[in-house]
Amino acid sequence: MKVGIVGIGHGRFGRRDDCTVQELAFEPFKEALEDCELEKKDIDATVIGSSPEYHKQRSISGVIAEYLGMNPQPTWLTEAACASGSAAIRTAYGLIKGGVHDVVAVLGVQKMLELSTPEILALMGRVGDVQWESIFGTTFPGYYAMYANRHMYEYGTKPEHLAMVAVKNHEYGAMNPKALFQKAITLEKAMKSEMVAYPLRLFDCCANADGAACLILANEEKAKKISDTPVWIAASATASAPMSILRRETLTSLPSAVEASRQAYKMAGIGPNDVDVADVHDCFTIAEIMAYEDLGFCEKGKGGKFIEDGQSKIGGKIPVNVDGGLKSKGHPVGATGTSMAVEMVKQLRGEAGKRQINGAEVGLTHNVGGIGQYCFVHVFRR
Amino acid sequence: MGFKIFGKVNFTPYTKVERFADELRDNKLMGTKCKKCGEIYFPPKADCTKCMSNDMEWRNYSGKGKLVTFTTIHAAPTGFDDIAPYTIGVIDLQEGGRLLAWVEGIPQEELKIGMELKAVPQIMEDVEELKVIYALRR
Numbered sequence: 292m293k294v295g296i297v298g299i300g301h302g303r304f305g306r307r308d309d310c311t312v313q314e315l316a317f318e319p320f321k322e323a324l325e326d327c328e329l330e331k332k333d334i335d336a337t338v339i340g341s342s343p344e345y346h347k348q349r350s351i352s353g354v355i356a357e358y359l360g361m362n363p364q365p366t367w368l369t370e371a372a373c374a375s376g377s378a379a380i381r382t383a384y385g386l387i388k389g390g391v392h393d394v395v396a397v398l399g400v401q402k403m404l405e406l407s408t409p410e411i412l413a414l415m416g417r418v419g420d421v422q423w424e425s426i427f428g429t430t431f432p433g434y435y436a437m438y439a440n441r442h443m444y445e446y447g448t449k450p451e452h453l454a455m456v457a458v459k460n461h462e463y464g465a466m467n468p469k470a471l472f473q474k475a476i477t478l479e480k481a482m483k484s485e486m487v488a489y490p491l492r493l494f495d496c497c498a499n500a501d502g503a504a505c506l507i508l509a510n511e512e513k514a515k516k517i518s519d520t521p522v523w524i525a526a527s528a529t530a531s532a533p534m535s536i537l538r539r540e541t542l543t544s545l546p547s548a549v550e551a552s553r554q555a556y557k558m559a560g561i562g563p564n565d566v567d568v569a570d571v572h573d574c575f576t577i578a579e580i581m582a583y584e585d586l587g588f589c590e591k592g593k594g595g596k597f598i599e600d601g602q603s604k605i606g607g608k609i610p611v612n613v614d615g616g617l618k619s620k621g622h623p624v625g626a627t628g629t630s631m632a633v634e635m636v637k638q639l640r641g642e643a644g645k646r647q648i649n650g651a652e653v654g655l656t657h658n659v660g661g662i663g664q665y666c667f668v669h670v671f672r673r
Numbered sequence: 674m675g676f677k678i679f680g681k682v683n684f685t686p687y688t689k690v691e692r693f694a695d696e697l698r699d700n701k702l703m704g705t706k707c708k709k710c711g712e713i714y715f716p717p718k719a720d721c722t723k724c725m726s727n728d729m730e731w732r733n734y735s736g737k738g739k740l741v742t743f744t745t746i747h748a749a750p751t752g753f754d755d756i757a758p759y760t761i762g763v764i765d766l767q768e769g770g771r772l773l774a775w776v777e778g779i780p781q782e783e784l785k786i787g788m789e790l791k792a793v794p795q796i797m798e799d800v801e802e803l804k805v806i807y808a809l810r811r
Contacts, residue, residue: 416750
């Protein structure tokens with residue numbers, strides 16, 4: 292039995308100081324219901340993907356389900372840091388596959404900017420292993436900077452390669468009306484921006500944002516009845532890796548991504564060359580270069596050349612992050628995984644507008660949690 | 674004293690490996706080894722994730738190792754803004770395991786991945802309470 296996506300909704304990403312978290316969640320939920328012409332009573336459960344530490348409101352699924360008018364159907368939260376949205380998709384996928392529910396709404400949402408700067412800075416200092424690493428003031432960019440330095444040492448990757456990822460994703464983000472930054476940048480601007488964690492500069496880092504994106508999933512029978520253009524989940528795969536970089540075998544690859552993609556390709560019966568379009572987790576520019584390699588889009592160590600040769604651009608071998616990626620679209624932690632999936636549905640339906648990949652049949656998402664302790668890879672088909 | 678003395682900012686005052694901090698205060702860097710299967714842990718663990726035994730012994734470390742990667746943090750989190758920018762290095766320890774610490778006394782330009790460094794225990798004197806840490810030096 293297949294699981295299909297029948298409805299999608301995507302809110303505007305950015306500094307949303309005009310709404311609460313439940314008001315933010317309402318936007319894509321309403322859009323998704325209208326997209327598939329379902330009523331609330333047709334939905335069996337709501338699974339929320341979010342990272343709770345950013346919210347003032349505790350236990351947000353309760354508040355959100357109430358605001359959406361989704362009582363008395365069940366609701367709960369899934370958490371896998373920056374991959375919480377994909378964790379919610381996989382949870383819903385499993386519930387439908389197992390016959391527990393027929394139709395499930397998956398809502399990724401994050402209201403990050405209600406925390407004060409000191410609160411964000413305190414949280415920022417606890418992304419790593421707090422016992423052995425955070426005591427030295429490690430940060431998110433700091434970890435990816437350490438991956439970047441090692442990648443440069445082993446494979447000769449250059450700061451220019453990192454900047455090229457930023458330039459590409461801003462170019463495409465400019466075509467996405469839901470993106471936080473809708474403006475192209477130059478290579479020079481990226482390479483002259485201030486240093487955050489050597490060698491990563493400001494333009495190597497994605498920006499925090501508020502945002503929400505929603506998907507309505509249904510079993511095969513219902514999906515065919517509800518929609519003329521269901522998009523099928525051909526694979527839902529995930530793996531974990533040591534959280535501490537002191538227990539990792541490699542620092543130039545995310546083992547969780549390698550394992551999740553291996554499972555995903557097997558499940559979908561495809562290889563990397565069959566992927567027509569992909570959204571990968573570019574929380575930092577080096578993360579996108581590592582993703583090319585971990586997903587097998589290019590050989591290990593050739594990620595820098597892949598971007599340099601334009602292989603991840605529209606018209607290249609596999610267009611990556613043509614919605615702007617986390618880099619330009621913004622990264623509302625829990626919403627990112629569902630936002631990626633919404634983009635794949637748009638691409639496979641042929642509704643992606645200026646950034647449409649013509650004839651796209653297979654889409655892939657790669658959503659990483661934390662510094663690589665979780666990775667979810669989903670494959671979507673028309 | 675317990676583990677709360679470990680680190681400029683400490684998030685985990687309670688742990689089964691609290692002896693680590695007391696030994697560090699006495700200028701000793703120690704890891705653990707599983708008495709059943711021989712697996713080596715640095716940072717130390719109280720439980721063997723390989724064979725599931727909790728019969729562990731402590732062993733001494735020289736602190737010597739090779740630089741695996743590094744970064745310099747410019748945008749610092751709470752509790753570290755007063756020392757930014759600061760350089761962090763990761764070394765593979767000669768006796769097994771891996772360690773992350775501040776790099777001291779070496780300009781970032783002179784850091785080369787693969788170079789020999791040594792983790793040295795030190796008592797932090799610029800903070801109010803007693804705090805112990807280790808740092809990477811030549």
